[in-house]
Amino acid sequence: MPEIIQRDATEVADALARWLSTRLSPGADPKVAEVEAPLSTGFSNETILCRATWSADHERAEHRIVVRVAPTKHLLFLDADFAVQYKVMRALSDGGSDVPLPPLRWYEPDDSWLGAPFFLMDHVEGTVAGEPTYDNAWLTEASAECQERLWWSGLEAMAAVHRTDWRALDLGWLADPARGAPGVAQQLAYYRDYLDWAAKGPTHPFIEAVWDWLLAHRPADRGALGLCWGDSRIGNIIWQDFRPGAVIDWEMATLGPPELDLGWWLYFDRQFSTGLMDAPRARPSGFPTPEATIEAYAELVGRPMADLGWYEVFAGFRFAVIFVRLTDLIKGSGLLPEESDMATNNLATQCLAQMLDLDPPASWD
16 A cells, blocks of 8 residues: 655655755756645555756756655565665666656665655656556547557567566566575565465465465476566556556566566456456457467567466465555554455455355355
8 A cells, every 4th residue: 555644745845856956966956846645656655746847958947756755664565675666667778678667867765855765757648547447437438449559559568578688687686596496486485475474374274275276286487587577467557548658666576487477467357357256347348368468478578478377376366465465554554444354355365266266265264
């Protein structure tokens, strides 16, 4: 959830203006105004939007700025490293990647300015689909042609991530050797540790049943490692005329096979349509089938896609683990009653029950 901080807009504007004066040339005279912090901007970082003006080359210009601030209380991820998303985007930007990204400015590790580290990037005009994605009229009421363009162009942006030469960009630090070999082994080990940390004790038998299934059906490693976006879904792209204007939210970036991202993409497509047990939504008519998507994606990355059923289940498991932690955070904020079973009976576990033909999660208590 976003960090729930009641900031004084005037104080934030003053702090950012003073900070900008340390980054800009003498005489820039930066001013910051129209500070706002929308609450619905993600699960784990605070986002501040503002307008800044400063002088450069004897001209004064206005800039729309986005400030991402590290969480200080609501730590959603195990071993979270706020700098990861900036470092990955910076490497891609400086390395000439074809991935569309927001124009980055600066990273500030010193927490004395805003109470936590932060980084700045330029605002990108466009549309963010939001969640549940298939409730958004901008998408569902668009023409089938626009919907199809969105689907394929989004996948092309993701394929650009997977075609990245991560070694040339010195992104090997994304590996976590303490948790095994890079790729599936590390991801399984990480989410097992994450689940144990988030649950703070015995975990739910339904989630353990999904874990056992994953281990029993684990696919063989195939092909070379690649850079993975991590949170690859329609809601994490800023769309311009139904094409990606910027790929955002890189805090789950890792090294792994492209199936890791494609499985996450396909899982959310399922979850936002048939995976909603209470009220399934119609999948946008212009979206290609999962089968056509898998076949086309193989061409985009230059090798066959394998075991997508497993990777899609793994995506659901990963999201279920996030729900365990998210529920604890929401309860701790007083926004959810203590007796709520959201940690184990939620979008992710309900969708997994459908996928694996298991009894509904609520019946496992």
